[in-house]
Amino acid sequence: MSPRTRTTTAVDALTEALRERIVARAEDLRASGRTLDLGDVDELADRMVAALPTVHPLDQPLGPFYDTSGLVAWLGISRQALFDRVRRGTVLACRTADGHLVYPSLQFGRNGAVRPGVVEAVGAFTRRGVDGWSVGAWLTTPTDVFEGHSAIDYLVVHRSSPTAVRRVAEAAASDAATWAA
Template sequence: MNTIEHGPQDQTVDEFKQELRRTIDHYIDHLVVRADVASTLDAQTVAGRMIASVPLQLHPFDEAAGPFYDSAGLEKWFDISRQAIDKRVRAGKLIAAQLDGGRRVYPAWQFTPEAQVHPALLPTWRILRAHGDPWTAILWLTTPNPTLDGDSAADWLTAGRDPKPVEAAARADSARWAA
């Protein structure tokens, strides 16, 4: 599966694993689980879902608009079928684009810590997709925009800022793409 976040550029694999262990141990030490819930959980399944979000390789577009998840990673992380993922994509409820070989990738920046698509992104995604292909829309969302104080639309929206200027800019650009 592919990535959720880029770490330091000079970080070694061993350094990453050590930091991951420290961080997970911290979260486990502060985890509060009721006994009735704990008795229903399987530690291997939970650990497998956690590890599904660890980057194994980078997609070619990671630097410009990523990082990205792949379908197999989302299936495991969300514990849903590929058909359920496809249904969300078709319904405009999941941001996705296809690579040259036909494989879909999903920008990691669209997901909240609760593994939900950030709801503020979807109206702008739909505006952009009306006249733009998925890659154009993804690049538009991740490119710094002077209208948004130099932030990207994705950063602006996921920070909880007013969506109106983003949607207005998206409508204007989408209209230009349609012309």
């Protein structure tokens, strides 16, 4: 199956799943004497698509990225809550040349939580004042420390086991201690 066919199949499956859920919601509302008002359908579709990562010229090796509005929509939090997570070092953000923040999608699991091990690494570097691009490079650069894998790949290979998370966290803390802010 080609990548295009897989994508089309996934989009079709998502479209069908959304259709089923919307119809079920409309029926539930109708049963209680109410109607489903979707408002501006194009606006609703735009908000739904905002939860998907976007294409960005800097996608390799960190991307794809979420932008702030897309990540806020996906996580269902306020901009202020997201910026607080960035400030505390629990979400990795990279500032573009034009001042916008982008968020590498590789840090998130399917449920929107930052992957175990990544949050500890991001926190270690953030506390030292290391910029997001440098942290992203650290997370994605293969090294002997992780058996020839990057920190991200090492966590994936080891299914974010407590041992793998601890190893990544310790390596991040050690490296962050030697990096100047």
